[in-house]
Amino acid sequence: MALDFDVVDLPETDHVDVGETAPDFTRPLVNEEYWGDASLSELVAAGPVLLVAHTMNGAFPATYxxxxxxxxxxxxxxxxxxxxxxxxxxxxHKRLIEERGIDHALFSDPAADVAAEYGIEHDLDGMAGVTEFRPAVFLVDGDRTVQYAWAAQEWPDFPDYDAVEGALAEL
Incomplete structure (x- = not known):
């Protein structure tokens, strides 16, 4: 099967991993009705958070x-x-939520500062100064301890959804 895109190996990353404390951050959090600043620590105070980092909206990996x-x-x-x-x-984010029927909130981080803190930044080839998130998944408990971590090693790459479900089932 011929692909309409190239598969690209991403540089090695030293991303936040299992057992480490997830860095706290505050960014606009968008849901279907409104957005406002929120922090990861506020969210985990209410229960575990599955943080799903994805490419910019409109790119097929985010949609998938x-x-x-x-x-x-x-x-x-x-x-x-x-x-x-x-x-x-x-x-x-508001458009993506509406178009895809997403029932989850999305953090907005245009400067990719959180990507750098988590070790999941990806400089886009041929686009000077443009950095985005490499796809990644972090399951963070109430103490901000990472219980599950995955980060893409190539583009495009997707998490093992069954492995994520296994981690969620162990909560």
Whole structure:
């Protein structure tokens, strides 16, 4: 099968891993109705968070990931808040939520500062000064301890959704 895109190996990353404390951050958090600043520590105070970092909205990996998460019903099946994170601005997040029927909130981090803190930044080839998130998933408990971590090693790459579900089932 011929692909319409090249598979690209991503540079090695020293991303936040299992047993480490997830860095706290405050960014605009967008849902279907509104957005406002929120912090990861505020979210985990209410229960575990599955932080799903994805490419910019409109790129097929983001669409594919959110379709898979929606179809698997993680927010309904597990006691976890599923929250997205990307460089897309709040307006783009609002459109993605509406177009894809996403029932989860999305953090907006246009400067990709959180990507750098988590070790999952990816400089886009041929685009000077443009950094985005490499796809990644972090399951963070109430103490901000990472219980599950995955980060893409190539583009495009997607998490092992069954492995994520296994980690969610162990909560």
């Amino acid at each position: 990931m959110w379709n898979e998460i929606r179809d698997r019903g993680w927010g309904e099946r597990f006691d976890v808040q599923v929250v997205g994170l990307s460089i897309s601005d709040p307006y783009a």
